[in-house]
Amino acid sequence: MATAGEFVQAVDDGLRLAKRVYFGKDRSVAPPKPPPPMDKSATAEAANSWLMPSAPMVYAVINDPAIVDNPDVPSYQPHVHGRCDPSALIPLQMNGIELEADCALNTAFVTVRGSWRVHCVMGSRSCDCRIAVPMGEQGSVLGVEVDVLRKSYRTQLIATEDVDGTAKAARENGGFLKPHIFTLTIPEVDGGSTLSIKISWSQKLLHCDGEFSLNIPFTFPEYVTPAGKKISKKEKIQLNLNAGTGTQVLCKTISHPLKETSRNVGKLAFLYESEVYSWSSTDFSFSYTVSSSQIFGGVLLQSPSVLDIDQRELFGIYIFPGNQQSRKVFRKDIVIIVDISGSMRGKPLDDTKNALSAALSKLDPEDSFSIIAFNGDTYQFSTSLELATTEAVERATQWINMNFIAGGATNILPPLDMAIDMLSRVHGSIPIIFLVTDGAVKDERHICDAMKNCLTDGRPICPRIYTFGIGEFCNHYFLRMLATIGRGQYGAAYDIDSIEFQMQKLFTRALSPIFANIAIDIWDDLDEVEIYPSHIPDLSSESPLIISGRYRGKFPGTLKAKGVLADLSKFMIDLKIEMARDIPLDRLFAKEQIELLTAQAWFSGNKQLEQKVAKMSIQTAVVSEYTRMVLLETVRGKIAKESVGLKEVTNKNHSLETVDCKGQKMIMLQSLGMGFGNLNATVENISPGLEEPKMPEAAEIFVNSASNCCSSMCNRCCCMCGIQLCSRMNNQCAIALTQLCTALACFACVECCADVCCSGSDGR
Structure with missing residues (x-):
């Protein structure tokens, strides 16, 4: 997939090209309104981040700028020689949008239905259309369906083992632009066509200070508003809430003018529907509290x-x-263990220091702490735990600033052993290990085994292990497994821009336990029980505790959760049991169960567990490491020539497609899993979010040099036939031709661009 910076540049190019589209005197396309100027130190990508999708969007992928025109009323346009390389992205105008959110416990299932028109391509021509879907907290895409003219498309998951080993997905077909933005390309859509799209995903509700909140990206830029004042623009939002608690729900904030349509105990429904002049200019947000000041809980049962x-x-x-x-x-x-290897250099380590300083300031004076930094070696703030006095926290902050210097390799086990030893002598408290890393190591299974042995020594309260992974190079399933073994929790920041926020959230949960050593005795009454997670973590004042599973037998009529409170007194609560009629439990718990089972499959190397995960993934539409997403294209009314079997074809992006006996074409997408870490990237100290540098070849240098001459038109336009010819020549000929064209550019190309393309600041 293109990087975020490349995507932003492509949209900027597209908005320039869109000025060619003329809608008459009534109304032209609204020009984008950039935000106020940023600080001079801001990067170009940060300055243009406002061009990233902040709501479901669809873009026309433009390779040939000559096809850009009004499909209804063609206008006179100066001919453009050349092509856009890489492609420009013109945001399509949106004709209608519907948002539906079904919330249950701590999860929201979001469905967006909308229609977008290819308003910027001649009626006789076609282009690809790229869908971009920004999702909320821990978003997981569930599916996309598209209807356009005589074709329909839908995504589907298939088992990885069913994928032909020669099948390769083109980078443009689909994948994640950023960890929370999913993109998908629909091929060859005719100019003037309307795309009807349904997009589904799940995301987590945030919990803070006793309040649950839902935030869905729903901020549309002005330039997606259709041209013409008489065009109907309908906006609809529907919210269904099932808190599952059997207690009263109190609404706090709502971003849009929703009206309550129904209210029952623990259940609410809202609706907003209106003709609008312009689309929503703010994200949809909703928050509520459950009216109980005490710890409480319940059990939901459901038949498959x-x-x-x-x-x-x-x-x-x-x-x-x-x-x-x-x-x-x-x-x-608490012992905080921080990776300071070379790959943490820059923003990852700076944000980690900020989050760590904020966490230390929240410790109570009777808490104690120490800090261990590690790369190939280990560095201790103190050899024993120190009380979290103001003076000790200040010294720790100074020590962090002096000793957190990125460099060296990654070795995780020695600091973990050191932390276990430091916590072996504590009593009357919750011992916590907090591990932060961005790398993968060879001995990860050995580390899990070692920690499992250390944490079963019979102490009343064993050390909890909280793990936090940064970027895509660390093995997040190792970190999840380690947290499960240690009855802690796992957190991650796949996007380096979210490191500080996500790390502070996990620190807050780790530092606020109120109910520990939780046990729920249901095993004796049932024939078989499978529970996720297998080791129940502590309840934090900042986060609800959700446990799920499967069972055989007769579920008991009453159930209790037992544990200890902060004063070490025993505590027990009754769990109210009820049938879940309106909540699909298999979908509600699917993502968590799939990730926990994947971690277990990685740890044990169990192939049967991998197959189980793949089947769960396909059934619930939740992406996993053992499934791949494909796009199925169906041509309505078409009868396939093939009577049986699959036929392999190659598309224009040279990625493998298959056509089955029903005439469906299957387009492979990029793998959507996070993988199991990258040892090579860790060894080479590649920072999160970066790829290995690639040296340009002679032909690529020529492409970049030649494209600069028409930067105001599309930043990438030039004579592609010549470029393709150059790429087929040997090095000496390519160098000679490059030098010749550079010399000619001084006399001809620059003058041409100045007269035709670059005469105005807007590129017209």
Whole structure:
């Protein structure tokens, strides 16, 4: 996939090209309104970040700028020689949008339906259309369906083992532009056509200070508003909330003018529908609290559907912290372990230091702490735990600034052993290890085994392990497995821009335990039980605790959760049991279960577990490491010539497609999984978010040099026939031709661009 910077540049190019489209005197396309100037130190990518999609968007992929025109009323346009390389992206005008969010417990299932028109391409020509879907917190794309003229498209997951080993996905077909932005390309859409699109994803509700909140990207730029004042523009938002608690729900904030349509105990429904002059200019947000000041919980039961691959009964257990802010939290003894290898250089380490300083300032005076920095060696702030006095925190902050210098290799086990030893002598508190890394190491399974042995020494409260992964090069399944073993929690920042925010969230949960050593005794009453996670973490005042699983047998009529409170007194709550009629438990818990099972499959090397994950992924439409997403194209009314089997074809991007006996064409997308770490990138100290540098070849140098001459038109336009010819020549001929063209550019090309393309600041 293109990088975020390349995407922004392509949209900027597209907006310039869109000025060729003329809609008459009534109304022209609204020009983009850039934000106020940023600080001079801001990068070009940051300055243009406002061009990134902030709501579901569709773009026309323009390779040939000559096809850009009004498909209804062609206008006189000066002919453009050349092509856009890379392609420009023109945002399509949107004719209607509907948003529906179904919230249950801590998850929201979001569905967006909309229609977009290819308003910028001649009626006799066609172009690809790229869909971009920004998702909210921990978003997971579930599917896309598209209808256009005589064709329809839909995404589907297939098992990786069913993919032909020769199949390759083109970079442009689909994937993640950023960790929270999914893109998908629909091929060859005719100018003037309307695309009807349905997009589905899931995301997590945030929980802070006893309040749940949902935030969905729903901010549309002005230039997607259709030209012409008489065109109907309908906007609809529907919100369904099932808190699953059986207690009263109190609404706090709503961003859009929703009206309540129904209210029951623990359930609410809202609707907003209107003709609008312009589309939503703010994200959709909604927050609520559950009216209970005490710790409470419940159990949801459900029978599997006929199509469920696992015919065992389903259950979900939730325990909420309540909204009493004065509740006492456990005294904590915490050892923070931070990776300072060479790959952490720059923003990753700077943001980690900021988050760590904020966490230390939140420690209570009776808490104790220490810090260990590691690369190939280990560096200790202190050899023993120190009370979190103001003076100690200040010294720790100074030590961090002096010793957190990125460099060297990555070796995780020695600092973990050191932390376990430091916490072996504490009592009457919650011992916590907080590990931050951006790299993968060879001995990860050995580390998990070693920690499992250390944490089963019979102590009343064993050390909790919280893990935080930065970027895509570390093995996030190793970190998740380590957190599961240590009854802690796992967090991540795949995007380096979110490191500080996500790390502070995990620190906040780790530093606010209120109910520990939780046990739910249901194993004796059932024939079989499978529970996720296998080791129940502590309940934090900042986050609800959700446990799920499958069982056989008769579920008990009553159930209790037992544990200890911050004063080390025993505590027990009754869990209310009810049937979940309106909540699809298999979908609700699918993402968490798939990720936990994947970590277990990685740790054990169990192929049967991998197959189980693949089947769960296909059934629930949740992406996994053992499935691939494909785009199925169906031509309505077409009868396939092939009677049986699959026929392989190659598309214009040289990626493999297949045509089945029903006439469906299957287009392979890039792998959407996060992978199991990158040892080579870790060894070479490649920073998160960066790829290995690639030296340009002679032909590529010529492309870049030649494209500069027409930068105001499309930043990438020039004579592609000559460029392709040059790429087929040997090095000596290519160099000679490059030098010749550079000399000619001084006399001809520059003058041509000045007269035809570059006469105005807007590129016309």
